[in-house]
Amino acid sequence: MAEQELGDAIIRRQIGGLPVPEFSETAWTPPPLLAEAKVAVVTSAALHPRDGEGFTVSDASYRALDHGQRQLVLGHWSPNFDRSAFGMDYNVVYPLARLDELAEQGVIGSVASTHYSFAGNQPDDVATIRHDSGPACAAELKAAGVDVVFLTPV
């Protein structure tokens, strides 16, 4: 009897076959030495404070998250991923405590004071993120002196 396929495998197979944006080439920015780099987290988990603006379905905007704000709503609309882990330990999605430890150890230069959240549930062409909200967020990160962005999905 064939082994039953697990939920994650089914979802990976189905989402993995959906249309994706195409890029003719991959941009490449050389980073500074990691021990001198300022690192920020950008996640597609649609994180936001409860008293802040949430994300609507297919919302292509982003939220700035203060480094000290750890009580965050996981606002992503998809029913397809595990939400329990974030409830138990935010670092499994948004690893700020781990980055603080790496900064204390001197492995990374510093941790940014502001991080950013997008919603992963996007239209297939992700046009707004490519041409509007993504570049706007990049400009904010650059203005804050960020060198390296660590990107996490859910």
Add this chain to the structure above:
Amino acid sequence: MCTLAHVFEAAGLATVTISAIRAVAERVRPPRVLHGEFPLGRPLGKPNDPEFQHDVLRRAFALLERESGPVLEDHPEVVIGDEEPLSCTLPPRFDPELALAVDEARGLRKAYDRALAKRGVSDVGKAVDADGVPHALDVLQNIVNGTPWKEAGIPGGHTTAVANDIRAYYEEAALELAGAPDVGGRQVEAWFFERTEAGKLILDVRKALAGQGAPQPVWFFMAPMHRN
């Protein structure tokens, strides 16, 4: 995430992306990717395991030393999502006048409140707050019983939001009741959809909505795609 990596890199930021679905990363080709074959929703692999999380970060940041890309590497440890329902006691039947799921939700309220007090925040709130969960379940039960979905008074008018709130209410209460420092990737989901009256009701509502001719987006996203 892969698209944002392209955008950020073009703007002069170096990026490292954790990938959850390898097939997407392979096709979008962002600059530096560490794929984690971990339960979806856990890009750092394991909650409450700083050592493992640091290992993911170390391997991801090591990609910054590459001189050219794109580069896509795999974290060497595969973490399989446990689908055995969480061991979590449900409240006994209290008010036989209420629909099963409504009675059940009321019985979980104290656990939900304790969870909220500990974490300080709740994911419930897209369409209803915790007070509105029993009513939302009542509305869904009415649809299953034959009320046309457009006349049912779905809170916020959005089935996905309602299902999201009900599930969050239950899952947050369940984590409090189970009291475990870690549970497998789909254990709480399995408990909700296989053990609770609310979870079973949401699956029944999906079928009822489809049967009433509701558009697919109205019912499809109320539950994970593998739970037909």
